[in-house]
Amino acid sequence: MLVAAMNDKTLHVRIWRGLGADDDGRFVDYAVPRQDSQTVLDVVTHVQRVLDATLSYRFACRVGMCGSCAMTVNGQARWTCRTHVAKVVGADGVLEIAPLAHLPVVKDLATDMSAFFDKWARARGRFQGTLTRHDDFARVSPETPERQAANAGIECIGCAVCYGSCDVVQWRLDFLGPAALNRAWTLVNDVRDTDRTARLRAVAGDAGCHSCHTQGSCTERCPKAIAPTIAIAGLKRTVARAAVKGEL
Amino acid sequence: MSAVVGAASRGAEAAPEMALRNAVAQARRWYWQRISAMVLAVCVVLHLAGMVWAVRGGLSAAEILSRTQGNALFAAFYAVFVLACAVHVPIGLIAITSEWWRWPPAAATWFARGVTAALVVLGLRAVWAVYAPGA
Amino acid sequence: MRRNDHRAHGHPSWWAFWLHRVSGLLLALFLPLHFLALGRALTAPAALEGFLRFSDAPVVKVAEWGLVTLLALHLAGGVRLLLIEFGRASDLRKNWIAGGIGVAAAVGLAFALALFA
Numbered sequence: 001m002l003v004a005a006m007n008d009k010t011l012h013v014r015i016w017r018g019l020g021a022d023d024d025g026r027f028v029d030y031a032v033p034r035q036d037s038q039t040v041l042d043v044v045t046h047v048q049r050v051l052d053a054t055l056s057y058r059f060a061c062r063v064g065m066c067g068s069c070a071m072t073v074n075g076q077a078r079w080t081c082r083t084h085v086a087k088v089v090g091a092d093g094v095l096e097i098a099p100l101a102h103l104p105v106v107k108d109l110a111t112d113m114s115a116f117f118d119k120w121a122r123a124r125g126r127f128q129g130t131l132t133r134h135d136d137f138a139r140v141s142p143e144t145p146e147r148q149a150a151n152a153g154i155e156c157i158g159c160a161v162c163y164g165s166c167d168v169v170q171w172r173l174d175f176l177g178p179a180a181l182n183r184a185w186t187l188v189n190d191v192r193d194t195d196r197t198a199r200l201r202a203v204a205g206d207a208g209c210h211s212c213h214t215q216g217s218c219t220e221r222c223p224k225a226i227a228p229t230i231a232i233a234g235l236k237r238t239v240a241r242a243a244v245k246g247e248l
Numbered sequence: 249m250s251a252v253v254g255a256a257s258r259g260a261e262a263a264p265e266m267a268l269r270n271a272v273a274q275a276r277r278w279y280w281q282r283i284s285a286m287v288l289a290v291c292v293v294l295h296l297a298g299m300v301w302a303v304r305g306g307l308s309a310a311e312i313l314s315r316t317q318g319n320a321l322f323a324a325f326y327a328v329f330v331l332a333c334a335v336h337v338p339i340g341l342i343a344i345t346s347e348w349w350r351w352p353p354a355a356a357t358w359f360a361r362g363v364t365a366a367l368v369v370l371g372l373r374a375v376w377a378v379y380a381p382g383a
Numbered sequence: 384m385r386r387n388d389h390r391a392h393g394h395p396s397w398w399a400f401w402l403h404r405v406s407g408l409l410l411a412l413f414l415p416l417h418f419l420a421l422g423r424a425l426t427a428p429a430a431l432e433g434f435l436r437f438s439d440a441p442v443v444k445v446a447e448w449g450l451v452t453l454l455a456l457h458l459a460g461g462v463r464l465l466l467i468e469f470g471r472a473s474d475l476r477k478n479w480i481a482g483g484i485g486v487a488a489a490v491g492l493a494f495a496l497a498l499f500a
Binding site for chain 3: 016072074075076077098099100101102103104105111152164165167170213214215216217219220227229230233236237
């Protein structure tokens with residue numbers, strides 16, 4: 001219930017409340033005191049601590065390192081701990097907070113990330129090597145194009161902002177998604193990795209890189225300035241080359 | 249929730265053979281789409297230049313035919329243009345029909361094949377129609 | 384699960400995608416008609432002439448201009464895609480979107496001038 005009058009000192013916040021698949025869910029309104037340098041996570045925290053203890057949400061580090069607090073803010077996927085209210089609040093003074101898109105909702109603002117990580121595994125986003133602790137260190141120059149391509153994508157922390165932003169994820173249920181494909185690309189470029197063929201097979205096809213249409217929402221929204229669009233373009237080229245050579 | 253995850257993992261349980269065939273097929277579709285795109289880029293630039301030049305002062309059948317009839321170079325160029333379209337258009341339509349209109353893969357593929365055939369037949373017929381000397 | 388609405392779509396690269404797809408679709412619908420019209424020269428050249436007279440009508444000329452512009456837009460967007468997929472782009476190349484629209488506008492203008500002036 002809106003008790004305080006809406007004014008410059010109070011935010012009109014709409015938060016998605018619901019129990020997931022079996023519950024319809026709806027937006028509920030809250031009046032939150034506005035402050036300087038306030039982040040969206042501060043707002044959610046205030047609601048849960050002061051206004052409604054039944055609100056469920058996720059966070060951990062609060063400082064933009066873990067990606068746990070990713071939610072949909074005014075229609076766009078963001079890290080709420082690194083999103084200042086002043087930057088996103090609408091002209092009408094409304095702040096709308098919903099869970100990340102394209103993931104089943106567990107409750108309120110918390111989503112079930114299993115599918116996201118399952119797809120990461122299906123894209124073979126796991127390093128496989130042959131050296132052991134008894135071997136000498138692998139020597140990989142950071143200057144090579146492969147290493148630079150890999151370095152451009154390895155900072156991903158699996159926050160699913162890209163996954164929640166991609167239309168193809170919505171259109172194709174089994175599309176692996178930008179994060180999984182980006183991770184696969186970093187490994188394709190890792191000269192120590194020995195799983196290349198299987199990985200290229202895993203990322204090709206309708207569920208893989210070929211369904212990316214370069215919308216670029218992933219690259220646009222990634223809080224770590226990673227460009228999955230470019231990684232996926234690299235996968236397309238590499239898969240095509242392998243297919244032509246019969247190495248796929 | 250389980251239905252979504254189930255659908256996702258059912259894809260993973262598809263036989264590796266099938267997955268490989270799909271991977272190779274998709275790779276082919278992708279590079280044929282891009283190769284035909286490069287051919288079309290050249291054809292379209294030339295065609296647009298030609299159209300801007302040709303529509304000055306209006307169009308008439310006599311004008312068009314006087315330029316195209318018996319012109320082998322013209323016919324060859326537009327035959328290549330038609331064939332490149334016949335490769336490029338259906339692949340794009342497969343994406344639209346399956347993603348925006350949710351057609352099942354088989355329907356999308358057969359529709360695309362139909363479009364290919366239609367474009368080849370109608371297109372080459374049109375090229376012949378304006379090339380063939382005498383009316 | 385939540386789905387995105389238009390607020391997730393308001394960025395240049397997404398618009399470039401949408402324009403490219405919609406222009407492609409419209410051109411795909413137009414192409415058979417184009418071939419059929421020209422093919423009429425085979426069976427009845429008079430019919431081709433008749434069709435061209437019909438296409439003198441202003442509304443048809445505007446439609447023709449629209450198609451030329453769509454083709455130029457689709458070409459420009461396509462070249463950007465080819466450069467991203469085969470070149471060494473490291474980002475979304477939004478400057479190419481702007482350039483592409485500029486080229487398409489120029490082509491549209493040239494055609495309009497040729498058609499109407």
